[in-house]
Amino acid sequence: MPEELLHRRGTTLVRRQRLAAGETTKWHRDPCHRVSVVLKGEALSIEFRDGRPPIRVELAPGMVDWDEPSDKIHRAVNIGAIPYEEITIFFLAHPDDVPRPES
Numbered sequence: 103m104p105e106e107l108l109h110r111r112g113t114t115l116v117r118r119q120r121l122a123a124g125e126t127t128k129w130h131r132d133p134c135h136r137v138s139v140v141l142k143g144e145a146l147s148i149e150f151r152d153g154r155p156p157i158r159v160e161l162a163p164g165m166v167d168w169d170e171p172s173d174k175i176h177r178a179v180n181i182g183a184i185p186y187e188e189i190t191i192f193f194l195a196h197p198d199d200v201p202r203p204e205s
Contacts, residue, residue, distance in 0.1 A: 113194040115201055120187045121146075121180040129177050130202040132169060135193040140165040144182030151175040151205070161186070175205040 109116040121127065121143075129151055143161040150156065152175070161182070180186040192201040 108189070112197050113199075115192040115194060117190050117192070117201070118187065119190065120185060121178070122185050123180055123183055126179045127177045127202075129175055129205050131175050131205055132172050132202060134171055134195060134199065134201055136169050136190050136201070138167050138169065138188050138190045140167075141187040141189060142184060143180065143186035143188070144184055145180075146186065147179040147181045149177050149179060151177075 104120050106118040107115070108118055119127075126149075140161050140163055142163060145161055146159045148157040148159060156179075158181070190201075194201060
């Protein structure tokens with residue numbers, strides 16, 4: 103799950119993430135607002151650590167999504183046949199915040 107830091111200044115962080123087909127992110131929570139732009143991909147499954155049913159998200163390049171903060175521990179699984187790639191802009195509360203703390 104390569105993550106690449108593209109830019110960080112003050113309370114703004116820009117990151118690129120790639121997931122190969124079948125690859126997952128680590129379990130984490132999302133404590134800040136963010137905007138994600140899909141560059142590649144077909145579908146993700148969002149799995150929740152508390153056992154609630156996963157959410158399937160259909161994707162297409164160019165999709166843009168605004169996300170609110172959430173304390174729900176989850177991970178993303180690339181369930182598509184091709185690699186997934188996104189650029190995410192995180193709006194941190196403080197310059198030294200971790201945008202996706204592992205849980």
